[in-house]
Amino acid sequence: MTTSMLQTARLGRRDGRPCLVLHDRYGSLDDARRLGIALAPEGAHVLAIQAPRLQTVGGVGKIQGYYWYVGPRDRAELTSLGDSLFHLEQLLLDATGTGGRATLIGQGEGGTMALLTAMTWPEKVEQVMAVDAALPLNFARIPIDWPLLGGLRVTLAGADPSQHTAALLAERGADVSLVERPAALPQLA
Numbered sequence: 001m002t003t004s005m006l007q008t009a010r011l012g013r014r015d016g017r018p019c020l021v022l023h024d025r026y027g028s029l030d031d032a033r034r035l036g037i038a039l040a041p042e043g044a045h046v047l048a049i050q051a052p053r054l055q056t057v058g059g060v061g062k063i064q065g066y067y068w069y070v071g072p073r074d075r076a077e078l079t080s081l082g083d084s085l086f087h088l089e090q091l092l093l094d095a096t097g098t099g100g101r102a103t104l105i106g107q108g109e110g111g112t113m114a115l116l117t118a119m120t121w122p123e124k125v126e127q128v129m130a131v132d133a134a135l136p137l138n139f140a141r142i143p144i145d146w147p148l149l150g151g152l153r154v155t156l157a158g159a160d161p162s163q164h165t166a167a168l169l170a171e172r173g174a175d176v177s178l179v180e181r182p183a184a185l186p187q188l189a
Contacts, residue, residue: 004090009033011046017126018095018102019044020088020117022110024132026055026065032110038184039105039129047095051110052084068109070136081116081142088117092124101126107185108132115154115165119146119172127153131185135165149173157181 009029012019021036023029032048040046051066068084096102103126106114111133118125133156136142154174156162158181166176 004087004094006052006087006091007050008091009048011036011048012040012044014045016043016045017041018100019046020091020095020102020104020114021046021048022068022088022104022106022113023049023051023066024106024108024110025051025067027051027067027107027110028065031107035105035107035110035131035185039131039182041103044103045095047091049088049091052087068113070109070112084113085116085120088113089121092117092121096124100124104128106130106133112136115169118152118154119149119169120144122147122149122152125152127155129155129157130165131181132158133165134162135168137164139168146172151175153177155179 007029019040021032023031029048029050036046036048051068053067055064055067056062057064070081092102101124104114104118111130114128115130115135118128149172152174154169155177156166157179162178166178169176
């Protein structure tokens with residue numbers, strides 16, 4: 001049970017270390033599940049998370065997918081970002097309890113949200129894997145008092161803009177690795 005209103009699905013060992021997984025823009029809970037199956041550490045208790053916003057096609061109401069709204073890359077949209085971070089905080093705190101730490105995995109905008117969540121609560125995060133994700137270009141203007149990351153392990157998979165994001169994370173004290181994009185994952189549009 002969680003105090004967050006986000007839809008979730010649990011996979012793996014209930015006694016395993018928590019692993020929160022966030023899908024890409026226009027993804028779904030099933031996409032988060034697949035991402036968790038592909039990338040979660042062995043023996044983890046995977047918590048696949050569906051983004052809070054629903055995107056429809058035109059006025060017909062056909063669901064295109066769910067999305068994390070970070071906003072344009074050059075300027076994060078702070079109200080929506082704050083709402084998502086609040087719900088992710090609830091899930092992270094529920095999953096880790098007192099003294100525990102979680103792995104965060106995300107793809108695309110889900111990867112951006114995983115990075116921002118880890119940067120907000122690094123004491124609750126063991127490691128982050130962000131695939132095809134980047135921090136907003138206006139990161140320095142986001143009105144959050146970001147703590148130092150104290151060697152938090154961050155793996156950035158994919159191509160640009162990983163260099164920009166890697167530099168920002170390293171400046172805050174993260175131990176950043178750049179790796180090739182996992183071949184098992186579909187390319188983002």
